[in-house]
Amino acid sequence: MKTQTAQQTSGNSLTxxxxxxxxxxxxxxxxxxxxxxAAGAQLVIVSRSIDKVNSALKSLPATATGLTADLSDEEQIKALFAKIGGFDHLVYTAGENLKLSNVADTNMDNARRFFYTRYWGAFTAVKHAAS
Ligand SMILES: NC(=O)c1ccc[n+]([C@@H]2O[C@H](COP(=O)([O-])OP(=O)(O)OC[C@H]3O[C@@H](n4cnc5c(N)ncnc54)[C@H](OP(=O)(O)O)[C@@H]3O)[C@@H](O)[C@H]2O)c1
Known part of the structure; x- marks a missing residue:
């Protein structure tokens, strides 16, 4: 008799x-x-540093691939999705650590800069990934 894993019974496999x-x-x-x-997906990981990408690939199956791009730059995002081609799922977690201060002490240029990658980067990625 065959046993099924929780993943198989839930139908959530990414194979x-x-x-x-x-x-x-x-x-x-x-x-x-x-x-x-672990759920069977074929992965493409992306970040700016080739060293970080290569180090991360060591903890992923050999089928995983890595690319570099600065996600605050629309041209790089556009070129990235042209390279990647078709895919099934997009995950966006890129962002720098926030440096928080009291509102009264906030430098507005620095505060706006945090939106480049974490907000506009995600928006731009969806723009170029959608096609
Ligand atoms: N960890 C938490 O508990 C937590 C909680 C709430 C919110 N967040 C937010 O969630 C996001 C991810 O958190 P995390 O803990 O996973 O951070 P992390 O360990 O610093 O990882 C951030 C990833 O984003 C990449 N990245 C950053 N800027 C990039 C850019 N301009 N273009 C391309 N890749 C970029 C980094 O690689 P490169 O340096 O190679 O580009 C790295 O792979 C952050 O915005 C963080 O503030 C985290």
Missing amino acids: GKKVVILGGSAGIGLATAQAAA
């Missing part, structure tokens, strides 16, 4: 699915990549 993780070389993105790999 055969290509999953793109922007920010996948560290932290939440890398943890997501590892979980998706």
Whole structure:
């Protein structure tokens, strides 16, 4: 008699699915990549540093690939999705750590800068990924 894993019975397997993780070389993105790999996904991880991408790939199956792009730059995002081609799922976790201060002490240029990657980067990624 065959036994089924929880993943098989829930129908959530990512086997055969290509999953793109922007920010996948560290932290939440890398943890997501590892979980998706365990569920059978074929992975593409992306971040700015080739060293971080290569280091992260060591903890993923050999089928995983990595690319570099600065997600605060629309031209780089556009070129990235042209390289990646078709895929099934997009995960966006890229972002720098916030440096918080009291509202009264906030430098508005610095505060706005935090939106480049974490907000506009995600928006721009969806713009170019949608096609
Ligand atoms: N960890 C938490 O508990 C937590 C809680 C709430 C919110 N968040 C937010 O969630 C996001 C991810 O958190 P995390 O802990 O996973 O951070 P992390 O460990 O620092 O990982 C961030 C990832 O994003 C990439 N990245 C950053 N800027 C990029 C850019 N301009 N273009 C391309 N890739 C970029 C980094 O690689 P490169 O340096 O190679 O580019 C890295 O792979 C952050 O914005 C963080 O503030 C985290």
